[in-house]
Amino acid sequence: MKKLTIIVLVVAALFMGAAFAVALTPPKLDAEDVQNLAEGDPVNGERMFWAGGCAGCHAAPGTTGDDRLALAGGYAIQSDFGTFYAPNISPDKEHGIGDWSFLDFANAVRKGVDPHGKNLYPSFPYPSYVRMSDQDVKDLHSYIMTLPESATPSKPHDVDFPFNIRMAVSFWKKLFFSNEPRVALADASPEIMRGQYLVEGPGHCGECHTPRDSLGGPEYDKWLAGGPNPDGEGTIPDITPGSKEIGNWTEAEIADYLETGFTPDFDTVGGSMVEVQQNLSHLPRSDLEAIAAYLKAIPAR
Incomplete structure (x- = not known):
């Protein structure tokens, strides 16, 4: 009886180990x-x-x-x-x-x-x-x-x-890890949808502009609401329509900033955003305008 119990436990452990390995195998x-x-x-x-x-x-x-x-x-x-x-x-x-x-x-x-x-x-x-x-x-x-x-x-x-x-x-x-949209935009224009694709996808703006929890996971209920700089010093600004940073900028002013690096007050881009702006400046104006349209369409935080 004791031998049978040991066999059952070993088999159970093997099944559990196999199930654990399958659960942790990254999908491809x-x-x-x-x-x-x-x-x-x-x-x-x-x-x-x-x-x-x-x-x-x-x-x-x-x-x-x-x-x-x-x-x-x-x-x-x-x-x-x-x-x-x-x-x-x-x-x-x-x-x-x-x-x-x-x-x-x-x-x-x-x-x-x-x-x-x-x-x-x-x-x-x-x-x-x-x-x-x-x-x-x-x-x-x-x-x-x-x-x-x-x-x-x-x-x-x-x-x-x-x-x-x-x-x-x-x-x-x-x-x-999910491919679901971060913001539900009902009846959005093609321009806004293009902006959503660029911001939430290749542009990966939320990786810095969305705060993270203790596990390093984005707090998606605070999408683009800013937070501590993931690289260390300072903070990353809120870029939703309700922000004090860009909340009163027009779509054209946001697109101009991404294209030229100048704010509406003729200040210049700074910090880690310098690299981001220089990269985005290579995009056609239509993409920059789409990004701006999306940023004005999302909920204020």
């Missing part, structure tokens, strides 16, 4: 999910590149001009959980992502999973990029593959136990 896209896409368009891919701010993190620190297109990585992202370093995502086959398939790239961008099936940390803003269309992701991949190769090795993250357990990110994903 299948090849069938992306097989019917058009050929990648690097022209639109460049548009997504600037909308997504890719060079803001993946360009080597201190580089300027065209050198920023060699996406060697190394930018340090400070957080309460450790320091994360943006990796090399140049087309280099050894140190970058040159040997990744498009499916590998799409899984990283939209699912937060590397080619080996491991979770990526959400310091890479895939919780926003998940809202990108598959075609835009393919176009982005096509553009990145045209950029210079860099043989700079990626720098390992400086993250202590238990936050260095990547499998645990699966729990975080179950709590905070």
Whole structure:
């Protein structure tokens, strides 16, 4: 009887372990999910590149001009959980992502999973990029593959136990990772819907402008309402219609700010927003106006 009990407990433990492993296995896209896409368009891919701010993190620190297109990585992202370093995502086959398939790239961008099936940390803003269309992701991949190769090795993250357990990110994903729209906009115009796509998706504005809880998860009921700077000093402003920062700006003034870096009072963009504004200034005016229309249409906080 004792032997039978032990066998039952062992079998039960094996089943529980298997169920636990399955529950923590990061979901991925299948090849069938992306097989019917058009050929990648690097022209639109460049548009997504600037909308997504890719060079803001993946360009080597201190580089300027065209050198920023060699996406060697190394930018340090400070957080309460450790320091994360943006990796090399140049087309280099050894140190970058040159040997990744498009499916590998799409899984990283939209699912937060590397080619080996491991979770990526959400310091890479895939919780926003998940809202990108598959075609835009393919176009982005096509553009990145045209950029210079860099043989700079990626720098390992400086993250202590238990936050260095990547499998645990699966729990975080179950709590905070969703492709649902962050704001319900009934009967919105095509321009506002375009703005919603850019802000909530590739632009990943909520990654900084939405406050986070103790687990590092965005407080979506305070969408774009500002909060502590995730990099450390200062605060990130509220950019909803009720804010004291931009609440009284017109749509045209918001679009002008994103295009030129000047506020309606002729002050200049500052802090971490400098990089963001410089990236967004590459977008066509229609996209900037769409972003502005969305920011005026969302609820005030």
